[in-house]
Amino acid sequence: MNVAAQLRTTAVPDHGQGRLEVRNVSKSFVVNGAPVEALRDVSLDVAGGEFVVLLGPSGCGKSTLLRLIAGLEPEFRGSISQDGNAIAGTSLDRGIVFQEPRLFPWATVSQNIALGLKNAPLSDRAKREAVAAHITLVGLDGFAQAYPHQLSGGMAQRAAIARGLVNRPRLLLLDEPFGALDALTRARLQVELQRIWAHERITMVLVTHDVDEAVLLGDRVIVLAPRPGRVSRIFAISAPRPRSRTDDDLVRIRNDVLRALGDGEEDGSGGTPISGPA
Amino acid sequence: MSDAALRTTLEPRTTAVAGFRRISGRVSAAVLRQLTKLGWLLILPAIILPIWIVGTNHGWLPEQILPRPQDVLHTLRDMLASGELAQHAGYSLRRVAFGFGIGAAAGLITGSAMGLSRRVDDYVRPLFTAIAQVPAPAWIPLAMLLLGIGEGLKIVVIAKAAFVPVVMNTSAGIGNVPRAFIEVGETFRFTSLQMLRHVVLPGAIPPIFTGLRYGLTHAWIALVSVELLASSEGLGYLLVWGRQMFWLDTVLVAMIVIGVIGFVSDKILAVIETGLQRWRIDDVQ
Numbered sequence: 071m072n073v074a075a076q077l078r079t080t081a082v083p084d085h086g087q088g089r090l091e092v093r094n095v096s097k098s099f100v101v102n103g104a105p106v107e108a109l110r111d112v113s114l115d116v117a118g119g120e121f122v123v124l125l126g127p128s129g130c131g132k133s134t135l136l137r138l139i140a141g142l143e144p145e146f147r148g149s150i151s152q153d154g155n156a157i158a159g160t161s162l163d164r165g166i167v168f169q170e171p172r173l174f175p176w177a178t179v180s181q182n183i184a185l186g187l188k189n190a191p192l193s194d195r196a197k198r199e200a201v202a203a204h205i206t207l208v209g210l211d212g213f214a215q216a217y218p219h220q221l222s223g224g225m226a227q228r229a230a231i232a233r234g235l236v237n238r239p240r241l242l243l244l245d246e247p248f249g250a251l252d253a254l255t256r257a258r259l260q261v262e263l264q265r266i267w268a269h270e271r272i273t274m275v276l277v278t279h280d281v282d283e284a285v286l287l288g289d290r291v292i293v294l295a296p297r298p299g300r301v302s303r304i305f306a307i308s309a310p311r312p313r314s315r316t317d318d319d320l321v322r323i324r325n326d327v328l329r330a331l332g333d334g335e336e337d338g339s340g341g342t343p344i345s346g347p348a
Numbered sequence: 349m350s351d352a353a354l355r356t357t358l359e360p361r362t363t364a365v366a367g368f369r370r371i372s373g374r375v376s377a378a379v380l381r382q383l384t385k386l387g388w389l390l391i392l393p394a395i396i397l398p399i400w401i402v403g404t405n406h407g408w409l410p411e412q413i414l415p416r417p418q419d420v421l422h423t424l425r426d427m428l429a430s431g432e433l434a435q436h437a438g439y440s441l442r443r444v445a446f447g448f449g450i451g452a453a454a455g456l457i458t459g460s461a462m463g464l465s466r467r468v469d470d471y472v473r474p475l476f477t478a479i480a481q482v483p484a485p486a487w488i489p490l491a492m493l494l495l496g497i498g499e500g501l502k503i504v505v506i507a508k509a510a511f512v513p514v515v516m517n518t519s520a521g522i523g524n525v526p527r528a529f530i531e532v533g534e535t536f537r538f539t540s541l542q543m544l545r546h547v548v549l550p551g552a553i554p555p556i557f558t559g560l561r562y563g564l565t566h567a568w569i570a571l572v573s574v575e576l577l578a579s580s581e582g583l584g585y586l587l588v589w590g591r592q593m594f595w596l597d598t599v600l601v602a603m604i605v606i607g608v609i610g611f612v613s614d615k616i617l618a619v620i621e622t623g624l625q626r627w628r629i630d631d632v633q
Contacts, residue, residue: 140535141535142531142534142535159534160534160535160536160537161537162536162537164535165535166535168528168531168532170528172528172529172531172532174529174532174546174547174550174551175627176550176551176553176625176627177550177627178627185536185546186536188536188538188542188546189536189537189538189539189542217627219627237536
């Protein structure tokens, strides 16, 4: 089956910026002297401005794939390119938000965000304005001078999102950014992230194991199967935005996705056929 | 804590009145804490001092071996007044200042290089460990032959004593900065210098200061050892000379001064350390 052809079917028009091409990517790690295959022959196209969710159980390599796209893991087979340029190392054109906020504890919120601009080609004044604007964007006005330990988990993650966006990357990678938050805060930040995505009009790739989060946020949900990590199914979600969790279409797709995940688990041989959009 | 709840608890700090009240409350609580701490610190002296007084009054030990506290105090006052004590302490302080300064600087450079580079660590650590295993006083006989018994000897021995803990803590501190923070720097394309300045050094400051404080303590210990063996001035010399003359009051005065200077210098380092880590001591909600 021609996977690539199917991957190109996207629900969102291509803005021509922040396009991502993942071609036949495989990645192995050596664990205790034995090679472990994390990803096998993963191909994926993301259109500019699209919101793509990588969904799968732990061990499916979704975080590894995100780290490869970020440029944090130099060695892999296959190719990854952004807007036609092969990825080599990290770039200010790709922001990343990790599961833990990873704010530097010795720096205030505004200093943490400003550190993201160290190598940006901007004047000091433009940097100050960018920091202030991004603090406002994530709703942290009044907390610019707070240290990370003074923030709640949700606020720290907002600051991390601001830091990930401050360089105005065309692609924002999010590695289970809300995984460590309580349900209420998570729900609020999911709505916030939708708003920011609509506002910034950039490409976002989010990794999660939360099906509700995936169908709420994604234009497409790429379901990965584990051991070795590979694309198992792709769901296109055309529900209008802003979306509501209780929307009938979303609930139906959510159930389909859950079923797909269940299939993947029973079918350990990895032979799950890739189906078209639900 | 939810964002909203935190917002309401954090926001009053922006108003001056609430800020002042909060600070004054914090100050009085801090004073109380300090007093309690001081109380605990004084318990041991409060037990020992009466025993000392009673013991000397009843002649439990000959006066040549354990002088009366008031005699020690008297000697202390005499030696302060004559400037003798200041002179000896001055010699010792200068030696520690130079020795510690050189040892700590060399230790910071060596430790940083070992923490930053796997290769430097591989090459340097075995030799360093071997040197570290031989205590500073054990270097004195060899160093004496090489350097004579002048100031150079003292400074080298003291520097070596300070060097070892500074290297160990600096290399460990820098090597243990979480990979997660390094990755954040990588995503922002930090240069090596930016990584050092904004990620590695701030992250390594607590262990580095632990090393510096150990280094200073070791420098004092080495000072006394080297002055005991090869000196005609300084607090360590005062100890030997006092013992030889059976002027135990002088010995005790020298011990007290060494202890006080060591304590004060450690406190100074602690204050600098706290100043560099305001983010740590700021009140947690």
